[in-house]
């Protein structure tokens with residue numbers, strides 16, 4: 109069986125050279141990339157990129173930092189939800205959604221962020237789609253909120269919060285995607301070590317920078333190798349397992 113690598117979380121609309129990024133990914137064996145939307149304008153852009161490139165699959169949603177970038181976001185929300193609903197057939201997940209109390213310092217924005225998050229979770233439940241979650245600094249509220257919704261599967265992206273909620277996520281069977289930060293971050297290493305191999309996924313979160321270099325989907329090959337060494341699991345076996353995990357959580361990309 110031919111194995112493939114998948115980048116489950118990439119902001120592909122933010123690269124200047126998408127052709128090259130995708131070509132380099134394919135050369136590294138990364139054949140599928142989930143493009144996650146963030147802002148109101150990125151929804152259509154992500155769909156357009158997914159239409160143009162066979163390797164790219166769209167995930168739509170409103171990022172928690174949007175509340176500080178766009179003061180009209182709450183007024184735009186219903187039309188964004190309609191847009192996502194109308195394009196249900198073309199998307200594999202709802203994301204990047206969640207809460208952020210780390211990069212968003214202004215506490216007055218937290219209630220708006222929470223209302224948007226609840227509407228996004230309700231939409232995922234309605235469309236029966238998995239979610240791609242950002243939890244930075246707001247782990248408790250996110251973990252308290254999730255059981256109120258009936259969502260097929262949960263992907264916690266780049267988890268770096270308290271161990272208590274990591275353990276809770278593991279108990280609840282959530283999937284955790286590992287970024288290139290595994291090369292230097294003790295928090296990310298801990299996630300890769302503690303989460304069983306049946307619940308690990310790979311992501312670039314590109315174009316976020318890692319030690320000064322721009323994150324790209326091709327990097328997920330190195331993440332796989334790092335996890336393989338850390339967990340002492342043969343890299344072929346781990347690659348096969350992670351592909352299977354990805355099929356389980358994001359069946360629409362296969």
Ligand SMILES: [Zn+2]
Nearest residue numbers: 117119204313
């Ligand atoms: Zn992201």
